[in-house]
Every structure is written in structure tokens, then in C-alpha cells.
Amino acid sequence: MSKLEGDLGTKLDWVAVNHFNTGHPHVHVIVNGRDELGEDLVINGDYIAHGIRERASELVTLELGPVTEIEQRRKLTAEIDQDCFTRIDRALIAEASDVGLDLRHAPADPRGISDRALRLARLGKLEAMGLATEEAPGRWQLSAKLEPTLRELGERGDIIKSMHRALEAEGLQRDRASFRIHDGSPSTPIVGRVIDKHLSDELGENLTLIIDGVDGRTHHVPGVDPAGVEDIGIGSIVEIGSTEAGHRPADRAIAAMAEEGVYRPSRHLERARFDGRVPGGDHDGFIDAHVRRLEALRRAGIVERIDADHWRLPQDFESRAAAYDATRNRQLNIRMLSTFDLERQIEADGATWLDRRLVGRGAADLVAAGFGQEVLKAMDRRREHLIEQGDAIRHADGRIFYRRNLLATLEQHDVARAGAALAASRSLPFRPCSDGETVQGVFKQTVQLSSGKFALVENAREFTLVPWRPVIESRLGREVVGTVQGGSVSWQFGRKLGLGL
Template identity: 40%
Template sequence: MHQIEQDLGTRLEWVAVDHFNTGHPHTHIVLRGIDDRDQNLVIAREYISRGITMRAAELVNLDLGPRTTREIIAAGQREIAQERFTAIDRRLMRSLDENGLASPWHAHPTEQSLRAGRLGTLARMGLAAEEAKGRYRLDPALEDTLRAMGRRGDIIATMDERLRARPDIVPHDYVIHDPARAAPLVGRVLVRGQTGEHHDRRYLILEATDGHTHYVDLGSAAQLDHGRDNAMVRVSATPVQLRDADRIIAEVAAANQGTYSIDRHLKYDPSATQRFAEAHVRRLEAIRRGSDAVEWSPDGSWKIAPDHLDRVLAWERDRAAKRPVEVDILSDRPLEQMVRHNGVTWLDEQCVAAKPERLQGSFGARVREALNQRRQWLIEQGLAWGEDGAARYKPNMLASLRQRELRQVAGQLSQDLGLDYAEHRGGRIEGTYRKAVQVGTGKYALIEKSREFTLVPWRPVLERQIGRQVSGIERAGTISWRFGRGRSGPEIG
């Protein structure tokens, strides 16, 4: 860094950290963007892309000595057969002739040998075709193809490294999950990791019920809750599609000179409710947070472009590129703990599912064994019975298990809080919202009133109401909430 200060002619404020959390140990350096004259620190693009690397190489040479000719040649020869984009490929692409053809010819014999060898490799890979003696036409997608192959190789190496302690999992079973082509996956989380730190991309390695071990790119998923190790999860592609709300917004705006608002919506469609229109505003707010496809005005209205639907679809595609999959936690409990758990488990849902997961491979066999043990436990609990060699389940089995777990959690909370538990049986809810409580894979809101409390299904709208008075009424299984002590507060459906 002292050398960089000399090159830039200013003192620098910086911090550095060594990272060993990926397969490639590395160092991050963060510079303060102000020079020693309190002006913006400006660094030439060329210095960032090449100059810093050259300075680092000079310092390494001082410690270790310069690379010998033999080492340089050996490094180049290793690139000849690599299934990734190499420095030789870059030089070939820069030296195309007027007809767009690549040639191995070079004034330096070593470089000519490297180019000839690499062109032969590319031809065998189907990425170059010899059109004349010593003249090759490179595939237009050569760089993208080789970079994709390189990423695949890196992923396989990562899986080998992270699964080293699992000799029962062999590379033959590795699959790199492609959400655009593959069906949803169900499996157990073996590994969680991070790659491409500059973009904060994360991944999971799943042992799936299809008998394979899958590498799943989560994308920029810092906010995704993808479960603990050994959790059971479902992975599905992030949908890229327009919603009915998008079409309605475009329709209302088209009838109002490109402007949307709740008032305009209600006037355009007298049958719409306030709550229905507010849901459309929330959709617009979500789009605005992630793009410039819509524009909010201080009067509360929204400017909607004539090509609104195209813009929304582009935003959806961009969102899916950043987060290509959705991860649903089926159970935070390991498979072995589900067998005798006194609450609803993924195994129970599989028992009564019309189309249960296909179980293949060694993990599928373990799931089958766990299912058999769970069925036996359900029979012991009086929630199922055996008939003609098969298990039959009570119609209210899942509801009974859910209530068991809820009462168990409520009993522990009652001891901790010194309050009685009042089971919610529908109708009105009033009290102070204290916190969210995890019950199995579901969340419940703890509502305290006087000397008792109740637990009701949690919703995101409660997040900012901790310690505040809330009231709600349940209609058709959904609770509409009001916030504040008065009865005229805003209603959130």
C-alpha cells in the first residue's frame, strides 16, 4: 500500500482483511475515497485493472525472485488443455486477421507453440474450426462457453472440498442445479457457502430425494432464510411472470393519463375495495425499490409508463437473475428428529400427500425408513391405524399435531411470562403485540392482554408494532389488523 501511495501521490486510509471462507484464500482491501487534501480520491481505470497487479507482482518478485522462463512456459502449457477461458484464448481473440480467423503464427516460437496447442484443443472441443491451413474460425460464443465450463469446474472442486468428510457421496451423483430446466428439489441441506464475494452470491449443497447431490446457486441471497444444516428444504425457480395487479395498474393508469392512485382505482372500478387497491400500491412500492420502472409523486400518485407491463417483466427477469431460486423450509429439524416429534413434520405431510416425493438413492432410502418409523409413532399416538398392511390417517391428524405443538410452546411461554394462555378460537383479537414466536416452521404473534396471552398466525404487517396496542378480527381464516388504541386506526388485511 505504501507503493500505491507513492504512485498516486497521496496518503491513503485503508483497511484489509484476509478471508479463508472460500476455496481460494484472498485479501480484501477497502480504501477511503478521500485523499490527503480532503478531495475525492480519483484512480485511473488502467491503474486499477493492471497497475495494482503489476505492483503486487513486483513485490512478490523481490521476496521470491522473478519467475524463470521454465516456470512461465510451464504455466502456459498448463493452459493448453484447460476447460476454461485462458490467457491464450484472450490473445488469440485479439490477434484475429481481417477475415476474423485465428492463426497460431507468432514471432516467438514458444508463443506459437502455445497457440497451436490451444487451437487444437479448441477444435476438439468444437469451439474452433479449421477453414484453411493453419487458419481457424473461433466460435462466436467461445468466451461465454469457456467461462461457463470454468465455473462448472470450480463448482465441482468446491463440492469435492466441502464434501470431503462424506465418503458416501461420490462425484458421480453431483448435479449443478439449473432452475430454468429442472423440477423443484426437495432435500437436506448439507453445506451452506458463499462464492463470488464481490456480489455476495451464496449457495447450498443439497442431498435430494432424487438420489443426487445438488449444488444450488442462491444468487444474491443475503436476506434469504435457507435453513440450518440438515434442514429439509424445497428449492424452486423464482417465477418470472406478470401478476394480475400489474395488468390492473396498467389498465387504471391508461384510463387516467398514465397516472395511478388509490382514488383513481376506486373511481375506475367502483366494486374494488380500499384494501384491494392498497395491495396494488404495495406492488408498486416493491417495484420501485428494485428498479426505475415506476415513479412515485409527492401527492401519493404514481406515474405509469405506456410500456409498464414490459418494464415490470424486465424487472422480474432481473430479480430472478439476482435470486434464481426460492427456498422454502420444510423442517428445521433433522430427519432423525422428525420421527418422534410431537408436532407436524414434513414426514406427516408426505404421509397424507396426494403426490408424495419420489424417493431414490441412498437418501431416498433413509427417508423411506424415517417414514415407516413415523407411521408407527402415529399409530401409537392414536392418530393413525393399520389396515391391510397400510397406514390410514385420521382426517384431523395434521390439525391435532399442530395444536399439540402450539400448546406445548404456549405452556413454556406461560411459565416464562407468568401469564395464562388463552387459546384463540376465532373472532376478535385485542391486546399488545409482544413478539413473534416460532412454532415448527410457522410463525405466531404473541398478543398479551391483562393477565393472559394468545398466539395467532403472524403477518409481516406486525413487524413494526412490537409493544403497541393492536386489534384484529378473523374472517374466513384471515385476520384483518387495526393498529393503535382507537377503533378508527388503519385496517391492514
């Protein structure tokens, strides 16, 4: 970079990062677009294309010495059987004409003879792959798919290497035949343990997860939105599936209220008050939610805002809104099942993922291999722990019976224990909430328990813990109101009527 500064005649503001996520370690350099005077940094295109590489080459040659003819030949020979796009392939494409490659005539010089031997050996490999055809002795035709096919194979090879590295880092061994590389959303849901989480691209817009699945496979899932997996770490147990298809209820309501392609919030408010079915009776907040949805769709270019009380909708409004959601959600639906690994769940106080499998789906989707085998063993140990704690009994015939409302009971114990621990470090007492109760206060923080993620809500007299939902994440530090219903909370947002003129 010092050499570049000399060539460009200005100091550069730059950072660099070493990358080892492919078969060829490399370095990325990011340069600020301003020079030392604050003006636009202008770099000649030819210098970007060739000058930087030449400078790097000069420095490497000074450090390591020039590449010998023997070493260069050895590197090219190693490329003959590689399942990726090589320098020999690039030379073949550059040499090929419309009628193909003509290698019938052997060059007179020894180097040309050696290069021809390399090309013929590589062409034999490409022919076996269906990417080249010898139409006559010494005359070859290259497939139009040669470069994209080899580049894709090279990428898959890099992916397989990264999967091996992730498994080795966790001390795991898996058969390569069990690897599953997904190009998009999986056709069937994947349940398993996260063993790696890394950037898929250099801009940081996508993540890749490597999942050790309960189906005995190791899955490579790219295209994950970083915003949706901030809480997911190595060892977390997740479920990955396709984004649910269909239309939002809010979109259906907006379309139903539209007259001649125009939606009016005031008319919708009148209907909502007349019907009287709005949760919590907050009619203004109910309509505001629909308007916020329209604002998001307006920014996406789907609807048009005429004025505050008139919105123009396209004829295919619902379909376009659903397509917008699918694109925004990257077609992936990732659900956190547990932040606790299997070992921590076996003797945990709360309602764990293992407990939900024991009383629910059981081992129906588990394969006795890889992570699936580990889960089966962990379920056996968790079952014995529940029997020791008196939460389950084993009959003489070997059948296991669990306590009535086991999950709810375990969760209550978990919340009570965590609440007591938090109360010791806070100035307010903890009070558990019951089903049907309304919770009101300031959303202070989230607390991760073996039973799941909970929101700490505090008022002037006490605090409580209630199941967390993504909808309240943006309300951190603000007043919230919700009703506890069946192990979840129905939150109420929007304007509230009060004193005023």
C-alpha cells in the first residue's frame, strides 16, 4: 500500500482483511474514496486492472525470489485433474477459435511441446467431464458451459472444504456423502445444531449457516439475513424452512376495504368501530398498523399515497405485497429452538427443547447418525433426569408417563428461579404473572432461559418476566402493554385515548 501511495501521489486511508474461506487464501483491501486533501480519489482503470497486481508481484518476488521454470511447470501439472477453472482452461479458451482448437501440429521448441502436452492432458480430463469433444485426431471443441461449470464446481469444492473445517473445529467427523449444499430455501425444514456462521459475501449482506442436522446430514445454507440471526450462536439449535407462502391478513383487509382501487383509512376506522372486533379496543392503533404497512409498500413502489386518507392500490395488490415479503425475507424462515446445547439441557431446570421432543414429536424425524444420534442419547439422559426429579415415572412395562402440564410446570419453575436471582440485584421485587393477566410497564431487557427468551417488564412497584416475541424488540426502553394468553403474550401498540381538548 505504501508503493500504491507513491504511485498515486497521496496518502491512502485503507483497511485490509485476510480471508481463508476458499481453497486459496487471499487479502481484501478497502480504500477510502478520498485522498489526503479530502478530494475524490481518482485511480486509472488500467492501474486498477494491472498496476496493483504488478506492484504486489514485484514485492513477492523480492521476498521469495522468482518462480523457477520447474516450479511453474509443477503448479500447472497439478491443475490437470482439478475440478475447477484453471489457468490451463483460461489458455484453452483464449486459443480456441470458432472452429475449435487445433493441436495436430507439435511445436518445434521444447517449451511449446511441454505446453501442448499439458493442454492435451487437461482436454482428456475435460472430455471425461463432458466439457470438451475430440471431433478428429488433434481437433477439439470446447463446451460453451466449460467456464461456468468449472467455476461452480470450484465453488462447491470450497464449500465442502469450509464444511470440513467447521466440523473439525467442533471436533466432529461426518461422512462427505452426508453433506447437503442448498442453493436456496430448503424443500423440507432443517432442524439441527449450528456449527458455523460466517459471511457469504464481502459486503456483509448475507450470512451462511452450517447445520449439523438431526437427519444425519450436514447442511450448508447460504443467503441468511444477518438481522434475523443475531441471537444465534455456535451450538444453538434452530429450525430452517421456507418462508410461509400466502397473503397477510392486513393486506386482505386493505384489499377488501378498497373501492375502485382506492383504500381510505377513515372508512376502515368506521367499519372497525362498527364491527367492534379490534383486540383491546384500540381502533386507532389498529388502523395505524395498516397505514404503516402501506407506507412500507409505498417505499417498495407497490402502492401510491394520494393524500393522508387516500391510497391507490394496483389490481394485483395482494400478490405483489406477498412477493415483496418473500424477497425481503430471503425465502428463509429461521426459528430459534434453543440457545442451550444438548449437555446443558439434560439437567436444566426449565422446559427445554429436549422436553418438547419427549412429550411431542419424539424421535420420529431423528436419524441414528451424526447429530441425530447425539440427540437420541441426550433424550434418554433427560428422560432419566425427569424420572429422578419426580416429573416422570416408568411403569413396569417400560412405558414412561410425564407429569400433567410438564412443559408449563418446568417453565414456571425456570421463571421463578430466574426472577428470584434477578430480584437480588434489583431494587424491585419479582412477581410472576398468571394466564389472562394484563402486564404493563417498561420493557427493560431480555433474559435467556432454558425455557426460551423472556422480556423483563418493570413498573413502579415490581417487575415480571413474560415470553418474548420479536414484535416488541423495537420497544426496548419504552412502555408496553400486553395480555398473557396460553404461554404467550398478546401485545397492544398504538395510540391510547386520554385527556385532551
